[in-house]
Amino acid sequence: MGIYTGNISFYGTTKYTTLDSILILSYYLQQNGKMFELKNFLTITKRIEWEAVFWIAGLLYLAFINPYQTQQFSICPFHNMGITFCPGCGLGRSISFFYHGDIIHSLKSHPMGIIAFFLISYRIITLSRKMFRNFHKQNEVLYG
Amino acid sequence: MANVLQLLPEIMGEEQMYISSIFKNMDDNQAQQFTNVYRTRRKDPQTILLVTLVGFLGIAGIQRFLTDQIGLGILYLLTGGICMIGTIIDLVNYRKIAFEYNQNQANQIAMMVKNA
Numbered sequence: 001m002g003i004y005t006g007n008i009s010f011y012g013t014t015k016y017t018t019l020d021s022i023l024i025l026s027y028y029l030q031q032n033g034k035m036f037e038l039k040n041f042l043t044i045t046k047r048i049e050w051e052a053v054f055w056i057a058g059l060l061y062l063a064f065i066n067p068y069q070t071q072q073f074s075i076c077p078f079h080n081m082g083i084t085f086c087p088g089c090g091l092g093r094s095i096s097f098f099y100h101g102d103i104i105h106s107l108k109s110h111p112m113g114i115i116a117f118f119l120i121s122y123r124i125i126t127l128s129r130k131m132f133r134n135f136h137k138q139n140e141v142l143y144g
Numbered sequence: 145m146a147n148v149l150q151l152l153p154e155i156m157g158e159e160q161m162y163i164s165s166i167f168k169n170m171d172d173n174q175a176q177q178f179t180n181v182y183r184t185r186r187k188d189p190q191t192i193l194l195v196t197l198v199g200f201l202g203i204a205g206i207q208r209f210l211t212d213q214i215g216l217g218i219l220y221l222l223t224g225g226i227c228m229i230g231t232i233i234d235l236v237n238y239r240k241i242a243f244e245y246n247q248n249q250a251n252q253i254a255m256m257v258k259n260a
Contacts, residue, residue, distance in 0.1 A: 051237050076227040088223035112222060119215045130244065 022135060047135060052127035055120050059095070067096035067105070091116060146175030152183070159243055166254050178257045185249045187211060189242040196238055199231035207234055211245040 025044075078086040094113025097106035106113050148155070148164040155163060163182075167175050187210060195206040205220025225231035234241060 049240070051233060051240065054233055075229065078224075078227065086224060086227060088225070088227035091223055091226060110223075112219065116219050116223075116226075119219050123213070123216060 025135065047131070049127045049131045052124050052131065055124050055127075059117070059120060059124075062092055062096045063099055065092075065096055067093045067100065067102075067109075146170065146172050151175060151179040154188075155186075157239075159246055162243075162247060163250060166250060170254075170257070174257050177260075178253055181253045181257070182250060185253065186246050187242050189239050192242045193235070193238045196231060196234045199225045199234070200228070204228075204231050207238070207241060211241055212248075 074080060074089070076086055076089050079089055088110075090110035091113055094106045094110035095117050097103075097109060098114050098117055103114070110116075146167045148160055148167060151167075152160075152163060166178070170178065192207045192210065195210060198204075198206060199220070202224070203221070204223075204225030205217045208214070208217035208220055220226065220230055223230075225234075
């Protein structure tokens with residue numbers, strides 16, 4: 001990390017950190033006053049891994065619900081259509097029980113809940129690593 | 145320097161840019177060799193899309209198996225694509241899933257070709 005003097009060439013080595021690559025990108029877009037131009041806005045949205053955003057949002061949502069409450073509504077389309085058999089139902093509550101440390105209820109709600117939590121976490125890590133690697137690479141291409 | 149449009153006319157967009165950046169460090173012979181291997185290993189985004197649509201018929205997650213994400217594939221298969229929500233996400237995201245796999249394959253093949 002250094003102070004941005006307006007010239008990127010003082011980065012003689014290519015050892016960027018994650019934060020660096022994001023800062024360099026935002027710095028250049030701000031410098032040219034183009035941060036909020038549609039084209040640049042679209043390139044930024046294209047670089048974001050929306051799948052990772054979705055998984056993180058899902059796992060965070062499950063941290064804030066109360067699994068002990070009797071269920072008020074379901075996001076499952078099968079459940080809402082009136083079909084009671086659905087292999088995925090209970091997965092959310094299972095992960096929520098797991099957050100509360102209630103392993104027995106978690107396994108009763110859905111046997112794959114705990115495994116699902118770790119699989120999804122692993123996926124989030126893979127996606128974010130890939131995203132920041134690409135940020136780095138594209139910055140190198142775009143801004144030297 | 146080899147031309148992507150000549151060697152791999154079927155790829156486009158992000159993938160094309162990525163492959164052309166790989167071709168920058170290769171001579172013509174290596175690029176030809178890379179093309180031959182890459183064409184057999186690459187997954188077409190359209191295949192991923194079709195296979196994702198099969199998820200609505202009950203067998204979800206084939207796209208994850210095809211792109212080497214076996215853990216998530218089993219999760220999708222046993223939970224009906226996480227109550228179909230996961231399938232819908234993959235439907236929106238199918239290009240990125242295919243590109244991610246192709247990018248990994250391209251990196252591996254480029255390494256192989258350069259060491260050969």
